[in-house]
Amino acid sequence: MSDLLPLPRPLVLAEDRLVILDQTALPQTERYLELYTPQDVFAAIQKLQVRGAPAIGIAAAYGLYLGLRPLANCQSPVPASAVMDRAEDVARYLRSARPTAVNLAWALERLLSALRHGLAGGLDARELVELARRTATTLLEEDDAVCAAIGRHGLELVRRVAAQVTGREIGILTHCNAGGLATAGWGTALAVIYMAHAAGLPVHVYADETRPVLQGARLTAWELQRTGVPVTLICDNMAGALMAKGRVDLCIVGTDRVAANGDVANKIGTYTVAVLARHHGIPFYVAAPTSSIDMELPSGEAIPIEERSPEEVTTIAGQRIAPTDVDVWNPAFDVTPAELVSALITEHGVLYPPYTEALQTLKLRRP
Amino acid sequence: MSDLLPLPRPLVLAEDRLVILDQTALPQTERYLELYTPQDVFAAIQKLQVRGAPAIGIAAAYGLYLGLRPLANCQSPVPASAVMDRAEDVARYLRSARPTAVNLAWALERLLSALRHGLAGGLDARELVELARRTATTLLEEDDAVCAAIGRHGLELVRRVAAQVTGREIGILTHCNAGGLATAGWGTALAVIYMAHAAGLPVHVYADETRPVLQGARLTAWELQRTGVPVTLICDNMAGALMAKGRVDLCIVGTDRVAANGDVANKIGTYTVAVLARHHGIPFYVAAPTSSIDMELPSGEAIPIEERSPEEVTTIAGQRIAPTDVDVWNPAFDVTPAELVSALITEHGVLYPPYTEALQTLKLRRP
Numbered sequence: 001m002s003d004l005l006p007l008p009r010p011l012v013l014a015e016d017r018l019v020i021l022d023q024t025a026l027p028q029t030e031r032y033l034e035l036y037t038p039q040d041v042f043a044a045i046q047k048l049q050v051r052g053a054p055a056i057g058i059a060a061a062y063g064l065y066l067g068l069r070p071l072a073n074c075q076s077p078v079p080a081s082a083v084m085d086r087a088e089d090v091a092r093y094l095r096s097a098r099p100t101a102v103n104l105a106w107a108l109e110r111l112l113s114a115l116r117h118g119l120a121g122g123l124d125a126r127e128l129v130e131l132a133r134r135t136a137t138t139l140l141e142e143d144d145a146v147c148a149a150i151g152r153h154g155l156e157l158v159r160r161v162a163a164q165v166t167g168r169e170i171g172i173l174t175h176c177n178a179g180g181l182a183t184a185g186w187g188t189a190l191a192v193i194y195m196a197h198a199a200g201l202p203v204h205v206y207a208d209e210t211r212p213v214l215q216g217a218r219l220t221a222w223e224l225q226r227t228g229v230p231v232t233l234i235c236d237n238m239a240g241a242l243m244a245k246g247r248v249d250l251c252i253v254g255t256d257r258v259a260a261n262g263d264v265a266n267k268i269g270t271y272t273v274a275v276l277a278r279h280h281g282i283p284f285y286v287a288a289p290t291s292s293i294d295m296e297l298p299s300g301e302a303i304p305i306e307e308r309s310p311e312e313v314t315t316i317a318g319q320r321i322a323p324t325d326v327d328v329w330n331p332a333f334d335v336t337p338a339e340l341v342s343a344l345i346t347e348h349g350v351l352y353p354p355y356t357e358a359l360q361t362l363k364l365r366r367p
Numbered sequence: 368m369s370d371l372l373p374l375p376r377p378l379v380l381a382e383d384r385l386v387i388l389d390q391t392a393l394p395q396t397e398r399y400l401e402l403y404t405p406q407d408v409f410a411a412i413q414k415l416q417v418r419g420a421p422a423i424g425i426a427a428a429y430g431l432y433l434g435l436r437p438l439a440n441c442q443s444p445v446p447a448s449a450v451m452d453r454a455e456d457v458a459r460y461l462r463s464a465r466p467t468a469v470n471l472a473w474a475l476e477r478l479l480s481a482l483r484h485g486l487a488g489g490l491d492a493r494e495l496v497e498l499a500r501r502t503a504t505t506l507l508e509e510d511d512a513v514c515a516a517i518g519r520h521g522l523e524l525v526r527r528v529a530a531q532v533t534g535r536e537i538g539i540l541t542h543c544n545a546g547g548l549a550t551a552g553w554g555t556a557l558a559v560i561y562m563a564h565a566a567g568l569p570v571h572v573y574a575d576e577t578r579p580v581l582q583g584a585r586l587t588a589w590e591l592q593r594t595g596v597p598v599t600l601i602c603d604n605m606a607g608a609l610m611a612k613g614r615v616d617l618c619i620v621g622t623d624r625v626a627a628n629g630d631v632a633n634k635i636g637t638y639t640v641a642v643l644a645r646h647h648g649i650p651f652y653v654a655a656p657t658s659s660i661d662m663e664l665p666s667g668e669a670i671p672i673e674e675r676s677p678e679e680v681t682t683i684a685g686q687r688i689a690p691t692d693v694d695v696w697n698p699a700f701d702v703t704p705a706e707l708v709s710a711l712i713t714e715h716g717v718l719y720p721p722y723t724e725a726l727q728t729l730k731l732r733r734p
Contacts, residue, residue: 237636269604
C-alpha cells in the first residue's frame with residue numbers, strides 16, 4: 001500500500017529514529033526532522049511539527065518505542081519488567097504533550113496493552129521492545145488501510161457525480177486539511193481525491209484557506225500541489241460565489257467527531273460550507289473513519305466546542321490585523337447537523353441517512 | 368449634522384489643506400495626514416490612505432479646490448478662464464489616481480460642471496475658486512445627509528427586530544466596511560448601527576473580518592470600538608455557526624452597485640452571508656444610497672466582477688501563507704440575487720420586493 005501513497009510519508013521509522021515532515025515549515029519548505037528520543041517526539045508534537053489526530057497517535061507510538069529501544073541493546077540484559085516500567089513512564093510523559101488529543105492516548109494505550117500481554121506471555125526484554133516497534137508499525141499500517149478504504153468508497157461517489165459531468169473538470173470543495181499530512185499518508189477526505197485523481201477522473205479541488213489557522217492554505221494546497229492534483233486556493237467567504245458559478249460539483253471534508261445521530265463536528269467553517277452546499281443542491285460528504293464515530297454522544301449538541309485564543313484571529317504570522325483588545329469569538333469547531341450531510345464515508349462503506357440506524361449497523365472498533 | 372457624527376470626521380478641510388485619517392495606519396494608529404496639493408491628494412488616494420467610494424470622491428473634490436486655491440491669491444489677478452483651464456487639468460490628473468472609481472470621476476465632474484456654470488455666469492477667478500470650495504463641501508454635506516437618512520430609515524427596521532427580542536442584545540452581523548471611514552463620516556450600513564446605538568437599542572455587532580483585505584478586522588472593528596458600539600470580531604467562516612447559535616438577529620451590509628432588479632454587488636463574501644441568513648430565517652438588509660443604484664443594469668449578471676491579484680490571498684502583511692505559485696481565485700465582489708435581500712435601505716426610504724417595481728418609484732439622481 002505504502003508504495004502507492006500520494007505523498008512522501010510524513011512520518012517514517014528508520015533504524016534508530018523517526019523521520020517526520022516538519023509541518024510548521026510548510027508551505028515554504030519541505031523539511032524533515034530526525035527524532036531519536038521520546039523527548040524529541042514530545043517536542044515535535046507540542047510544536048505542531050506533527051499534527052492531525054492519527055499522525056500524532058502514530059508518532060507517539062514510535063516515540064514510545066524509541067524510549068524502550070536502548071533497553072534492547074544493554075550490555076547486561078535487563079528484566080522484561082523493567083521494559084514494562086519504562087514503557088508506562090514514557091507513555092505517561094508522551095500523553096502529556098497534548099492532553100486533549102484522543103488518538104494520542106489511544107495509540108499509547110494500544111502499545112501498553114500489547115506489551116502487558118507480551119510480558120504475561122513470557123517475552124524477554126528484547127522481544128518486548130521488538131513488540132513495541134511492530135505494534136507501532138501496525139498502527140501506521142492500519143491507518144493506511146482505513147484511509148485507503150475510505151478513498152476507495154469515496155471514489156465511487158465521485159464516479160457517480162462524474163457520470164453527470166461531461167467535458168469539464170469535476171469541482172470538489174474541501175475545508176481545512178483532512179489530508180495525508182494529518183495521517184500516515186493518505187488522509188481521509190483527501191484520500192478520496194487522491195483515488196479519484198489516480199483513477200483518471202478530471203478532479204479540480206477548491207481549497208478553503210480555513211481561517212484562522214489557515215490549514216487549507218498552508219497544508220491542503222501544499223499537499224495537492226505536491227501531488228499534482230489541480231487545486232485552486234480560495235478564501236473561505238468565496239465558497240458561496242464559487243458554488244453560484246456552478247464550479248463546485250461536490251464537497252468533501254473530514255471530521256473530528258461524529259455523534260450517534262450523524263451530526264458532525266469538524267473545523268470551524270464546515271457548517272457554513274454545508275449550508276451553502278444545501279442551498280445550491282450540491283452533495284456534502286464527510287470522510288469519517290469509524291475511530292471518529294462516538295456512539296456515546298446522542299447528538300452534536302453534546303460535543304464540547306473548544307474556544308481558542310483571540311490572537312489566532314487578531315494576528316497572522318505575528319502581524320496584528322485588528323484593533324488591540326477587540327472582542328473575538330474563536331471557536332475551533334462547529335457542528336453540522338446530520339440533515340445537511342449527504343453521506344458519511346467510512347472504511348466499511350458509505351452510510352446514508354437516516355444515520356441513527358445506519359451507524360448502528362457498523363461494528364465499531366473500541367479502543 | 369456633523370456635530371452628531373459618530374467618529375471624528377475622516378476628512379476635513381482646514382484653511383489651506385485637507386486633513387485625512389490615514390486608513391493604512393489603522394487599526395494600530397489613529398494618524399492624520401495633511402494634504403496641501405492635488406499631488407498630495409492623488410498620492411493618498413493611490414496609497415488607499417483614503418478609501419471608500421464616497422470618501423474618495425469628496426477627497427478628490429477638495430484636491431481640485433486645493434489645486435485652484437493659489438490662483439485666488441495671485442499678486443496680479445488671473446483671468447477666470449485660467450481657473451477653468453487649471454481645473455480641467457487638475458481633474459484629469461486626479462481622475463487617473465483610481466481610474467475605475469466611479470465616484471471619483473463623478474465628484475470631479477460635479478465640480479467642473481459648477482465651475483463651467485460659474486464661468487458662463489461671469490464669476491471672476493477668486494469667485495470661481497470659492498465656488499469650487501463650496502461645491503466640494505456641498506458634496507460632503509450631501510453625503511452626510513444621505514447616510515444619515517439611510518441610518519434613520521434603517522433604525523426603524525432595527526426597532527422592529529428589537530421589538531421581538533427582549534432581555535438580550537440585538538445581534539447584527541455585518542461584512543466588510545460600509546462605515547464612516549468609507550464616507551464623509553456616517554457610513555451606510557454602519558449609519559444604521561450608529562443610529563440604533565444612539566437610540567439606546569442594545570445592539571451588538573459581529574464584524575466579519577472580510578478576507579482577503581480584512582476591511583472588517585481593520586476598519587469596521589476599529590470604527591465600532593472607537594465609537595463605543597459593542598463589537599465582536601469573527602472570521603468569515605464563523606458566521607454560519609454564530610447564526611446556528613441564535614446570536615444573529617439581522618444582517619446589514621453595504622453595496623457597490625444595485626441592478627434594476629434588486630440584485631446587489633458587494634464585497635466578496637456578502638453572498639455567503641445572504642445564503643446563511645436565508646437558511647436561518649434572519650433578515651438580510653442592504654444599505655443602498657441611490658447613487659449606487661444602476662437602472663441601466665437589468666440584473667446582477669451584467670455586473671462585471673473584478674478579479675484581483677493572487678497575492679492578496681497568498682500573503683498577509685507581507686508574510687506568505689500559501690505555497691508559491693498556487694492557483695488562486697480572488698474575485699473582489701460577488702452578486703447577491705434580489706430574492707435573498709429582505710429590504711434595500713435608501714436615503715428615500717426602505718424598499719421591499721419586488722424590487723423591479725420598487726426601484727422604479729425612486730427619483731434617481733443622475734450625475
